[in-house]
Amino acid sequence: xxxxxxxxTKSPPVSVPVEIGQLKFFAKATGETNLVYTDETAAxxxxxxxxxxxxxxxxSLSNARPDPFKRYTDLGLDLGKILHGQQQFDYVQPxxxxxxxxxxxxxxxxxxxxxxxxxxxxxxxVATNQHGDIVLxxxxxxxxxxx
Amino acid sequence: MASIETMKVGDALPDLAKPxxxxxxxxxxxxxxxxxxxxHVDIDFARKAGMDDVFAHGMLSxxxxxxxxxxxxxxxxxxxxxxxxxxxxxxxxxxxCSGKVVETFEDGGESHLxxxxxxxxxxxxIKLAGQxxxxxxxxxx
Numbered sequence: 001x002x003x004x005x006x007x008x009t010k011s012p013p014v015s016v017p018v019e020i021g022q023l024k025f026f027a028k029a030t031g032e033t034n035l036v037y038t039d040e041t042a043a044x045x046x047x048x049x050x051x052x053x054x055x056x057x058x059x060s061l062s063n064a065r066p067d068p069f070k071r072y073t074d075l076g077l078d079l080g081k082i083l084h085g086q087q088q089f090d091y092v093q094p095x096x097x098x099x100x101x102x103x104x105x106x107x108x109x110x111x112x113x114x115x116x117x118x119x120x121x122x123x124x125x126v127a128t129n130q131h132g133d134i135v136l137x138x139x140x141x142x143x144x145x146x147x
Numbered sequence: 148m149a150s151i152e153t154m155k156v157g158d159a160l161p162d163l164a165k166p167x168x169x170x171x172x173x174x175x176x177x178x179x180x181x182x183x184x185x186x187h188v189d190i191d192f193a194r195k196a197g198m199d200d201v202f203a204h205g206m207l208s209x210x211x212x213x214x215x216x217x218x219x220x221x222x223x224x225x226x227x228x229x230x231x232x233x234x235x236x237x238x239x240x241x242x243x244c245s246g247k248v249v250e251t252f253e254d255g256g257e258s259h260l261x262x263x264x265x266x267x268x269x270x271x272x273i274k275l276a277g278q279x280x281x282x283x284x285x286x287x288x
Contacts, residue, residue, distance in 0.1 A: 022179070025175075025178065025179040026179040026180065026210075028175065028179065029172070029175035029176045029178070029179035029180065030176070030179075030207065030210045030211065030214065031165060031166065031214075032214060033218075034214070034217060034218060036217075036222075037217075046221065047221075047223075052222060054210065054213055054214070054217065054222070055210075055213035055216065055217065055222060055225060055228050056206055056209050056210045056213050056228075059180075059206055060179070060180040060181045060182070060206075061181075063180070063181035063182055063183075064181045068181065068182075068183070069184065078196075079184055079185070079186065079196075080186055080192065080193075080195065080196025080197070081196065083205070083232065083235075084204075084205040084206065084232050085231070085232060086229065086230065086231045086232065087205070087206070087209060087229065087230055087232075088227070088228075088229035088230075089227065089228045089229065090226070090227045091225055091226060091227065091228075094222065094223060139229075
């Protein structure tokens, strides 16, 4: 049976500097060709303070903690059996290199389907910048297969 | 390229075709994205977990969908972006991203387009299905 007692549990907040080198590495790894994401001059001409973090990068920031999978293994999840089910971003403000982003994540729901063969864990996160402004919200659904 | 100001329901935005996913892609994305789950890079771990081989991070294809959006509109126009991961992307798969307008609406004095998004492989199998909402810039902006 799914343990629902941990619904509402908050992970310790993580504060991550957004590094220009990591953004360039992310651009390389994803084959980015848009100069706004790799060239600071192009980014400034597009109105950004520095290189902007691309739309999905906040998910990577949320994994920039010493033991990113602890929040899953603490729930009894097995890294070899979990899949990413859904991912949602709601944007408020841009994130740019030089920002320090604090992410606070809550296990907001957990339920099972197919008689327990599939378990779903929903994590809701809020990302705030160094000025205390909310920059985005994320929702991450993790699915664990059983059997 | 289709201009966002004149897009209507049913119109498509430009596709984005990516090269086949290989092991180097996954190694680079593992490091760059901070997702170090060994299931994506360590074949020994993947086999112990019952898989034939490593497979791609879902967030890699979501990043590709994001690139399709930001190739088309400035990122600041994107209000929301979400996907459902429907099928595993395997080594050798070639992801093509596509999107079309499914709704136009006003909210908070702003015009918006709701987009339906898909990331498909070379056989047309949908790997990710998603939605995004983008704001349409006012004339003169």
